Amino acid sequence: MFNTPLPTVNELPTTRKLVRSTVIAMLVAAGLLVTVVMPSEYAIDPTGVGRTLGLTQMGELKITLAQEALADAAPPQPAASAPAPQVAQVQPVAQPVTQPVATPAPALKTDQMTVTLKPGEGTEIKLEVLKDKAVSYEWTAAGGPVNYDTHGEPYNGEKGYFHSYNKGKQVKSDKGEFTAIFDGTHGWFWRNRSTNDVTITLKTSGDYLGVKQ
Incomplete structure (x- = not known):
């Protein structure tokens, strides 16, 4: 009878080695499950390796054979009985519902005006705009x-009163938008301080009543 000596403590694997071996075994098992078992048994091939190895086709064949076997084993279905005769039902005639007519929004006005100023001459163009209406x-x-000077004057306002939206000197162009703060005339005053004739072209678009030039 042979007595095998017990391994010493130093010869036993450490906890770290055991854990590492367990993790490696789990990873190998998972890899085999995904690349071999799932494609060959269930035709599920998330990695594409199974189809390359021909395992996915094997799984698809197994599933097809199983479905055919279930279909052969199923009991025959009874013949469908003839449907009962339908009794015609008289439906009440729906009365037409009168839809409210939508009032179209007023179309925005668009104008283009041109004035020529001689040296030292001034002029203005005004729009009649109601309060809270916008003009571009x-x-x-x-x-x-x-x-x-872009400004506005209220209807029946005090003499000499006006509200200035913006102004500038020695300017060749300007663009923007203003919203009337009262009912009245709103527009522009220009003064030519140069020694040449200057032609001003104004384009307007917005919800205003008319143009005063």
């Missing part, structure tokens, strides 16, 4: 820069 504008001065 753009003007250019050909021939030289001008001084300008």
Whole structure:
């Protein structure tokens, strides 16, 4: 009878080695499950390796054979009975519902005006705009820069009262938008301080009543 000596403590694997071996075994098992078992048994091939090895086709064949076997084993279905005769039902005639007519929004006005100023001459163009209505504008001065003031005057306001939206000196163009803060006339005043004739072209678009020039 042979007695095998017991291994010493130093000869036993450490906990770290055991854990590493366990993890490696789990990874190998998972890899085999994904690349071999799942493609060959269930035709599930998330990695594509099974189809390359022909295992996915094997799994698809197994599934097809199983489905055919289930279909052969299923009991025959009874013949469908003839449907019962339908009794015609008289449906009440729906009355047409009168839809409210939508009031179309007023179309925005669009205008283009041109004025020529001689040296030292001034002029203005005004729009009749109601409170809280917006106007977009753009003007250019050909021939030289001008001084300008964009302002508004209320209907029946105090003499000499006006509200200035913006102003500038020696400017060749300006564009923007203003919203009327009261009912009245709103527009632009230009003064030609150069020694040449200057032609001003103004384009406006917005919800205003008319133009005063």
